[in-house]
Amino acid sequence: MPTQKSEIRLMKGNEALAEAAIRAGLDAYFGYPITPQSEVLEYLTEQIPKRHGLVLQAESEVASINMVYGAAGAGARVMTSSSSPGISLMQEGISYIAAAELPCLIVNVVRGGPGLGTIQPSQGDYFQATKGGGHGDYRLIVLAPASVQEMCDFVFDAFKLAEKYRTPAMILSDGALGQMMEKVEFPEEGSLPHQVPTWATTGKKGRERNFITSLHIEPEKMEMINLHLQEKYKEIEKNEVRYETFNIDDAEIVLVAFGLPARICQKAMELARDKGIKVGLVRPITLFPFPKKILSDISKKVNNFLVIELNAGQMVEDVMLAANGRCPVHFKGRMGGMIIQPEDILEEIEKIVEQPIMQE
Amino acid sequence: MQQEILLDGMECVYQKPATLTDDYLHYCPGCGHAVAHKILMEVVQEMDIQEDIVGVAPVGCSVFAYNYMNIDMQEAAHGRASAVATGIKRVLPEKYVFSYQGDGDLAAIGTAETIHTVNRGENILIVFINNGIYGMTGGQMAPTSLLGQKTSTSPYGRDVEHNGYPLKITDLVAQLPGAYYVTRQAVHTPNTVRKFKKAVKNAFEYQKLKKGTCFIEVVSNCPSGWKITPKETIQYLEEKMFPFYPLGDLKVPGQSKN
Ligand SMILES: Cc1ncc(C[n+]2csc(CCOP(=O)(O)OP(=O)(O)O)c2C)c(N)n1
Numbered sequence: 001m002p003t004q005k006s007e008i009r010l011m012k013g014n015e016a017l018a019e020a021a022i023r024a025g026l027d028a029y030f031g032y033p034i035t036p037q038s039e040v041l042e043y044l045t046e047q048i049p050k051r052h053g054l055v056l057q058a059e060s061e062v063a064s065i066n067m068v069y070g071a072a073g074a075g076a077r078v079m080t081s082s083s084s085p086g087i088s089l090m091q092e093g094i095s096y097i098a099a100a101e102l103p104c105l106i107v108n109v110v111r112g113g114p115g116l117g118t119i120q121p122s123q124g125d126y127f128q129a130t131k132g133g134g135h136g137d138y139r140l141i142v143l144a145p146a147s148v149q150e151m152c153d154f155v156f157d158a159f160k161l162a163e164k165y166r167t168p169a170m171i172l173s174d175g176a177l178g179q180m181m182e183k184v185e186f187p188e189e190g191s192l193p194h195q196v197p198t199w200a201t202t203g204k205k206g207r208e209r210n211f212i213t214s215l216h217i218e219p220e221k222m223e224m225i226n227l228h229l230q231e232k233y234k235e236i237e238k239n240e241v242r243y244e245t246f247n248i249d250d251a252e253i254v255l256v257a258f259g260l261p262a263r264i265c266q267k268a269m270e271l272a273r274d275k276g277i278k279v280g281l282v283r284p285i286t287l288f289p290f291p292k293k294i295l296s297d298i299s300k301k302v303n304n305f306l307v308i309e310l311n312a313g314q315m316v317e318d319v320m321l322a323a324n325g326r327c328p329v330h331f332k333g334r335m336g337g338m339i340i341q342p343e344d345i346l347e348e349i350e351k352i353v354e355q356p357i358m359q360e
Numbered sequence: 361m362q363q364e365i366l367l368d369g370m371e372c373v374y375q376k377p378a379t380l381t382d383d384y385l386h387y388c389p390g391c392g393h394a395v396a397h398k399i400l401m402e403v404v405q406e407m408d409i410q411e412d413i414v415g416v417a418p419v420g421c422s423v424f425a426y427n428y429m430n431i432d433m434q435e436a437a438h439g440r441a442s443a444v445a446t447g448i449k450r451v452l453p454e455k456y457v458f459s460y461q462g463d464g465d466l467a468a469i470g471t472a473e474t475i476h477t478v479n480r481g482e483n484i485l486i487v488f489i490n491n492g493i494y495g496m497t498g499g500q501m502a503p504t505s506l507l508g509q510k511t512s513t514s515p516y517g518r519d520v521e522h523n524g525y526p527l528k529i530t531d532l533v534a535q536l537p538g539a540y541y542v543t544r545q546a547v548h549t550p551n552t553v554r555k556f557k558k559a560v561k562n563a564f565e566y567q568k569l570k571k572g573t574c575f576i577e578v579v580s581n582c583p584s585g586w587k588i589t590p591k592e593t594i595q596y597l598e599e600k601m602f603p604f605y606p607l608g609d610l611k612v613p614g615q616s617k618n
Pocket residue numbers: 419420421422438461462463464465466489491493494495496497502582
């Protein structure tokens with residue numbers, strides 16, 4: 001098969017993510033259809049037979065994530081994708097993958113919940129993605145794209161990080177990013193080489209046997225495993241925090257938003273600045289590790305944070321922890337698949353600015 | 361590592377296979393799991409495929425199978441062993457892959473994975489240890505528990521109106537076109553052990569042909585869960601289990617019995 005050169009295309013977010021996965025050297029994809037991410041499975045089932053790798057439609061998300069476990073344990077570069085209800089079904093498997101320290105990519109193109117909810121975009125799965133999701137003390141590395149270009153780029157980043165730390169990585173997207181079309185520049189194929197890790201179960205040729213498990217009956221051993229995992233998450237927090245800032249230096253009020261709302265916030269920030277209100281913006285790119293330090297630093301010099309999310313207020317709790325009482329943290333969100341408008345945010349900003357400033 | 365045995369001039373007539381580790385088995389005395397493990401590993405040794413095989417352990421009493429089988433292994437979530445085995449086999453198509461599962465694992469919580477793995481005709485071996493009970497969790501009713509069988513969650517005996525019928529999942533599996541070889545065996549006598557061993561050998565030979573799933577049920581015992589002595593389990597197997605789960609081939613390559 002011919003390897004793909006770098007090129008620019010106009011594409012849907014879901015398709016860009018799927019194309020990126022092939023170019024990132026995906027060995028295997030296991031998934032189950034669900035709107036608004038089915039294009040990932042559709043694109044891969046169309047492309048992979050003509051190119052390289054393996055794609056299999058499983059009988060459920062439960063099966064998909066356990067196939068991911070098996071293939072990752074066998075040393076393959078492997079992924080699955082789904083949307084909120086499907087990701088809920090995967091949680092036991094994700095916990096096993098994190099505990100057994102297997103690298104893989106899980107994509108959640110979030111839709112509105114709870115329950116069957118709606119197929120429209122949402123950020124209602126922030127808690128699930130960043131606080132563990134399944135049982136036990138574990139974390140995922142969570143990347144939040146805000147453009148179709150990042151739907152492509154973060155596939156490479158996620159595989160790199162997952163393999164570096166032997167841990168599952170998640171791309172937390174949403175229904176709008178999955179469906180919208182934008183220009184996207186793909187890197188040349190083959191930029192992310194992959195070697196079968198020495199711990200993989202590939203048959204014990206010329207070495208002691210490998211086994212993959214998350215079971216440790218003795219509490220002393222189980223605590224050691226937990227301590228080891230927590231060490232790893234600390235390393236990740238030390239090395240892998242990513243965020244973007246806009247107009248922070250002179251800002252009196254700083255917006256905090258991830259994913260699509262961060263783009264809406266940019267527009268709101270412009271509208272406010274046109275009115276002479278000094279507004280800045282922080283966009284967390286990694287939701288775990290969360291950009292605590294920058295938010296903590298900013299909290300020492302601004303008057304207010306305003307957190308904008310497409311949920312009932314989830315990341316706002318992490319912003320509050322980072323601000324640690326040093327400045328008020330406000331929240332404005334929409335739910336159920338509704339998308340907040342720049343004007344709504346501006347209105348909120350004006351409300352906050354009109355309030356008397358809190359004294360220390 | 362195989363321990364050195366000092367024979368003191370005597371002839372060695374039996375040795376456990378090098379495909380078993382020296383770990384002490386945690387199984388209760390008289391439990392069929394131990395025999396099934398040993399036979400599986402004997403076949404792996406005799407076929408010389410120790411370096412080319414990956415096994416999947418379930419959640420159930422055999423969760424620690426990877427401590428005993430001296431091969432590469434993965435431990436799956438409860439019920440998902442055949443999905444995990446699918447993931448392994450799809451990325452390592454030239455390796456031998458098997459899952460080893462209990463009746464709760466394979467025929468209750470993992471029924472969907474079992475049916476669909478076989479229906480896709482995954483080129484793996486599924487070893488299904490049917491002891492008619494949840495051994496690991498302390499003897500609760502399994503999907504395969506017999507009518508009238510007393511367990512800790514059917515203390516008055518399994519009642520068809522309340523609990524439904526024992527599930528003959530092997531008969532179901534045999535109906536699926538993806539199944540290549542389906543057989544029901546036992547490991548409670550030397551003769552049944554020999555037959556089981558032959559079935560395992562067949563299954564691994566067939567796996568090379570890439571013709572579909574091989575499925576071996578072992579109608580086994582659980583002295584602790586059944587709350588009888590190991591010796592009494594032999595009688596229970598023969599008088600109660602085999603009449604409902606008759607031993608023999610359900611589907612053989614070339615001469616489908618369906
Ligand atoms: C999701 C989940 N549910 C329940 C359990 C508890 N559990 C562990 S083993 C088991 C049943 C095992 O029975 P079986 O598969 O027949 O194996 P056996 O011990 O009899 O060999 C159950 C219910 C679990 N570990 N995970």
